[in-house]
Amino acid sequence: MKNYNFAFLDESSKRAVRRALLKAVAIPGYQVPFGSRELPIGRGWGTGGIQITLSIIGKKDILKVIDQGSDDSVNAISIRSFVRAATGVRTTTDSQEATLIQTRHRIPEIPLRGDQILVLQVPLPEPLRMVEPLESVTKRMHAEMDYAPIWLALYENIVRSGDIELGADYPVMVENRYIMMPSPIPRFDNPKLHKSPALHLFGAGREKKIYALPPYTDVRSLCFEDYPFRVEDMSGRVCRLCGAKDVFMDEFFDPASGKRLYQCSDSGYCEKRKENQPRG
Amino acid sequence: MDKPFALELDGLVVRYGKGCPLCTDSAQALQRNRCPRCGSIWAVRDISLRVREGEILGVVGESGSGKSTLMRALYLDSQPTAGGYYLGRYHDGKTNIYSISLQQRKYIRSHLLGMVYQNPHLGLRMFFSAGANVAEKLIAAGNRNVRSMMNRTGTLLEHIEVPLGRLKEPPVNFSGGMQQRLQIAKAVANNPPVLLLDEVTTGLDLSVQARVLDLVKRIQREFGVTMIVVSHDLAVVRMLAGRTVVMLDGRIIEQGITDQILEDPRHIYTQTLVNSLL
Ligand SMILES: Nc1ncnc2c1ncn2[C@@H]1O[C@H](COP(=O)(O)OP(=O)(O)OP(=O)(O)O)[C@@H](O)[C@H]1O
Ligand SMILES: [Mg+2]
Ligand SMILES: [Zn+2]
Numbered sequence: 001m002k003n004y005n006f007a008f009l010d011e012s013s014k015r016a017v018r019r020a021l022l023k024a025v026a027i028p029g030y031q032v033p034f035g036s037r038e039l040p041i042g043r044g045w046g047t048g049g050i051q052i053t054l055s056i057i058g059k060k061d062i063l064k065v066i067d068q069g070s071d072d073s074v075n076a077i078s079i080r081s082f083v084r085a086a087t088g089v090r091t092t093t094d095s096q097e098a099t100l101i102q103t104r105h106r107i108p109e110i111p112l113r114g115d116q117i118l119v120l121q122v123p124l125p126e127p128l129r130m131v132e133p134l135e136s137v138t139k140r141m142h143a144e145m146d147y148a149p150i151w152l153a154l155y156e157n158i159v160r161s162g163d164i165e166l167g168a169d170y171p172v173m174v175e176n177r178y179i180m181m182p183s184p185i186p187r188f189d190n191p192k193l194h195k196s197p198a199l200h201l202f203g204a205g206r207e208k209k210i211y212a213l214p215p216y217t218d219v220r221s222l223c224f225e226d227y228p229f230r231v232e233d234m235s236g237r238v239c240r241l242c243g244a245k246d247v248f249m250d251e252f253f254d255p256a257s258g259k260r261l262y263q264c265s266d267s268g269y270c271e272k273r274k275e276n277q278p279r280g
Numbered sequence: 281m282d283k284p285f286a287l288e289l290d291g292l293v294v295r296y297g298k299g300c301p302l303c304t305d306s307a308q309a310l311q312r313n314r315c316p317r318c319g320s321i322w323a324v325r326d327i328s329l330r331v332r333e334g335e336i337l338g339v340v341g342e343s344g345s346g347k348s349t350l351m352r353a354l355y356l357d358s359q360p361t362a363g364g365y366y367l368g369r370y371h372d373g374k375t376n377i378y379s380i381s382l383q384q385r386k387y388i389r390s391h392l393l394g395m396v397y398q399n400p401h402l403g404l405r406m407f408f409s410a411g412a413n414v415a416e417k418l419i420a421a422g423n424r425n426v427r428s429m430m431n432r433t434g435t436l437l438e439h440i441e442v443p444l445g446r447l448k449e450p451p452v453n454f455s456g457g458m459q460q461r462l463q464i465a466k467a468v469a470n471n472p473p474v475l476l477l478d479e480v481t482t483g484l485d486l487s488v489q490a491r492v493l494d495l496v497k498r499i500q501r502e503f504g505v506t507m508i509v510v511s512h513d514l515a516v517v518r519m520l521a522g523r524t525v526v527m528l529d530g531r532i533i534e535q536g537i538t539d540q541i542l543e544d545p546r547h548i549y550t551q552t553l554v555n556s557l558l
Contacts, residue, residue: 143382144382144383144386145383145386146386148416148419148420151419151424152405152408152412152415152416152419155412155415155419155426155429156408156409156412158426159409159411159412159415159426159430159447159448160409160448224424224425224426225424225425225426226425226426226427227426
């Protein structure tokens with residue numbers, strides 16, 4: 001890739017993304033429009049996240065790429081090798097070693113530090129879309145904090161079915177100002193966003209939006225006083241590979257034994273635990 | 281002079297369309313409420329009103345005279361072309377509500393005003409449950425407790441005589457009278473001091489009309505709510521309103537004690553209106 005600029009994008013494109021990022025950091029939870037570029041990667045493959053990564057990465061960064069918790073999916077491997085080819089930076093699967101982590105659908109189990117940046121790939125950035133199809137209207141609703149329709153949708157959910165039935169991508173309130181989609185992370189990961197020391201950057205390539213949570217931002221999952229927010233119940237689940245508990249697990253059905261088996265969704269975390277265990 | 285007022289309107293103007301030098305400079309140029317040159321509609325022209333606490337004011341006028349436009353301006357649905365609007369319960373009536381922030385207006389809409397729209401599709405979310413429709417007002421006022429909201433909506437539905445079993449049903453399934461009563465329940469959910477009723481009984485059977493009017497009178501009696509009641513049915517206005525204004529082409533052409541207006545109308549237009557509708 002000799003004919004390309006460092007990190008593939010030309011400097012003016014990167015600057016444009018960084019300007020959008022600065023604005024996003026200045027207004028936590030607010031969706032900033034940006035001029036999303038074409039990339040040699042299929043749509044729906046996290047082009048929003050990749051553009052952020054390419055625009056902020058430096059030669060000394062150590063990169064980790066996660067796809068639904070895993071470092072080894074086709075998606076994660078191809079993004080990782082693309083960025084490595086375009087920058088020459090070192091890559092890792094260890095979340096604690098990484099300075100820059102791009103992810104889809106998970107946040108690492110080990111709490112992030114202030115010297116780390118998490119870039120999240122976002123398919124649907126607009127929390128008001130479920131109640132309002134028009135972009136011009138949702139923009140005005142955010143400006144006026146006109147969030148009653150979202151609350152109403154949650155209320156209606158409870159009235160009809162007895163509970164809030166949202167799964168992943170559960171909306172959050174940022175600094176008591178903007179309602180934001182955390183990207184399709186499980187509810188289990190929502191609390192990790194609250195007052196995290198790390199910088200979180202969200203990129204939606206198709207919808208051309210960037211938003212951010214600067215360090216120590218107040219992030220609360222929407223809930224009613226008498227219907228508190230709940231994460232997925234992982235109690236009683238033990239990782240078949242490393243023995244971990246109280247982390248987010250993937251579930252398998254083992255046809256041989258007819259049993260359900262569990263395994264850490266965060267493969268880097270699982271690997272690290274196995275390495276630190278005495279071999280038997 | 282400084283009697284306590286619930287609501288005051290000073291020179292309200294609502295224009296649909298851009299306007300042009302002709303219609304902006306001279307009201308005489310208009311054909312009825314429409315500018316012959318630019319086609320703008322001057323739906324409300326220089327309306328001033330003062331309503332005392334606990335009073336019910338009637339608004340009558342032919343179709344297109346600007347009644348609903350006036351009501352939507354009072355409910356802060358949009359920014360009018362010009363005018364001052366003051367509520368006794370907001371900053372002691374000293375602040376023009378058309379000049380304050382959107383956030384403050386939202387507060388006023390959810391705490392100080394209730395509205396029944398002429399067209400129930402504007403006032404209700406037809407595909408949400410009846411209960412959620414009423415709860416929307418509570419949510420807008422900041423309530424985040426499901427149990428308390430369910431209790432309140434249950435009480436309100438009982439009040440408007442909608443069977444509790446229909447709480448989960450969407451109003452699209454309801455009769456016209458039931459939709460209007462549901463709008464009333466929603467409008468009074470936060471006990472607002474001012475209630476705006478736009479053609480609350482129009483299109484309903486006489487027996488259903490009577491029930492809705494009973495409900496309105498009960499609310500006025502029990503809570504001393506100030507109301508503005510729009511109707512082109514003079515019988516409705518006679519039954520509810522002590523004082524009435526008559527609108528034509530966006531302007532008030534006559535006003536006074538309702539019985540006087542109905543028995544001894546001064547303006548030729550009012551005479552026609554009274555003769556045709558009584
Ligand atoms: N959104 C709009 N755009 C343009 N003109 C409008 C709009 N809404 C109302 N008008 C016009 O404004 C005038 C006043 O309409 P409005 O609905 O306020 O009358 P009304 O007195 O409520 O009539 P009705 O008794 O039929 O309900 C009419 O000439 C109407 O055609
Ligand atoms: Mg009308
Ligand atoms: Zn004109």
